[in-house]
Amino acid sequence: MTQFTHLYKFAAPAAFYPLAGRxxxxxxxxxxxxxxxxxxxxxxxAPTDFQQGEGYRIIFVHVGASWMSMFIYxxxxxxxxxGLAFNTRLSGMMTAALAPTGALFTFxxxxxxxxxxxxxxxxxxxxxxxxxxxxxxxxxxIGFIALTRAIDDPRRADRAGAVLALVGVVNIPIIYFSVKWxxxxxxGASVSLAKSxxxxxxxxxxxxxxxxxxWMYAIAVSLIRVRGIILERERHTDWVKALLLKPEKx
Amino acid sequence: MYWNSFxxxxxxxxxxxxxxxxxxxxxxxxxxxxxxxxxxxxxxRRRLTRQLxxxxxxxxxxxxxxxxx
Numbered sequence: 330m331t332q333f334t335h336l337y338k339f340a341a342p343a344a345f346y347p348l349a350g351r352x353x354x355x356x357x358x359x360x361x362x363x364x365x366x367x368x369x370x371x372x373x374x375a376p377t378d379f380q381q382g383e384g385y386r387i388i389f390v391h392v393g394a395s396w397m398s399m400f401i402y403x404x405x406x407x408x409x410x411x412g413l414a415f416n417t418r419l420s421g422m423m424t425a426a427l428a429p430t431g432a433l434f435t436f437x438x439x440x441x442x443x444x445x446x447x448x449x450x451x452x453x454x455x456x457x458x459x460x461x462x463x464x465x466x467x468x469x470x471i472g473f474i475a476l477t478r479a480i481d482d483p484r485r486a487d488r489a490g491a492v493l494a495l496v497g498v499v500n501i502p503i504i505y506f507s508v509k510w511x512x513x514x515x516x517g518a519s520v521s522l523a524k525s526x527x528x529x530x531x532x533x534x535x536x537x538x539x540x541x542x543x544w545m546y547a548i549a550v551s552l553i554r555v556r557g558i559i560l561e562r563e564r565h566t567d568w569v570k571a572l573l574l575k576p577e578k579x
Numbered sequence: 580m581y582w583n584s585f586x587x588x589x590x591x592x593x594x595x596x597x598x599x600x601x602x603x604x605x606x607x608x609x610x611x612x613x614x615x616x617x618x619x620x621x622x623x624r625r626r627l628t629r630q631l632x633x634x635x636x637x638x639x640x641x642x643x644x645x646x647x648x
Contacts, residue, residue: 374581445597
C-alpha cells in the first residue's frame, strides 16, 4: 500500500515534471547503448540471408519501428482508459505526448516496409491485410492528433481522444494476427512466444537490440514532449509560476 | 567483421538503395523528432515565462497606481 501511495505521488504533474526531466538523459544513454549494439550486430556481424541476400538487413529498423507503432498505441489506450476511469490529469497529457511518436514509428514501418517490399515482392505497396491495417493505424494516430487539437478545452479533448484511442485499439490485434488470419504477401512473425524464432540467433539479437533502442528513444522523446504539455496546461498553478520565475535549469 | 571493403558495405549486395533508404529515413526521423520536440518544449517555457512576467508587471503597476491615487 505504501508503495502505491509512493507511485501515486508521481501521478501529480508537479511531481512528474522534474522526475521526467531527470529521466530523459538516462533514456538517451540507453538508446545510444542499445542502438550501438544493435547496429553493430545488424550491420557488421550478422551474415547475409540465404534467401534475401543483404536486403534482409532492413529488418533491423523495420521490425523495431513496427513493434513500437503498435506498442505505443496500446500504451496510449492504457492511459486513455486510466484517464476515463479515474479522471487523472496526467493520463491525458501522456496520451497526447505519445501520439506523434507513435505516428512517426508507423510512418517508418510503412516506409521501410515499402523499401523492403519493392526488391522482394516487386511492389512498393500491396493492399494486403498486414499493410492495410498498419496504414489504418497511421490514420488512427493522425485522427487522434487532429481530434484532440481541434478541441480547445484540454479536459474535453482528453476525453474525446481517449474514446478514439480505446475504440481504435481493436486494430492492434488485427495488425498483429493479420499474417495468420489472412493469406498475405507479408512474411509471418519473426519472433513468437510459442515456438523458437525462425531466424539466426545473431540476427535475432541485432533486431532485439535495435527494437530496444527505439523503445528507449520513444520514452525519452515522449518525456520531453509531456514536459511541454504539462507546463502549458498547468500554467495557472502556483508550482508552474514558481518554476517559470526560477532561472532555466530543471 | 562481415564486410570486405567499405564500398562492399555501401553496395549491400545490390540492395544499397533499399537498405540505406530505410536506415537513412529512420535516422532522419530519430534525429529530427527529438530536436524539434526539445525546441518546442523550450519555446513553450520561454513564452509562458514572458506571459507570466508581463502579467506580474501589470499587477504591480496597477498596485502602484492605486497607491498614488
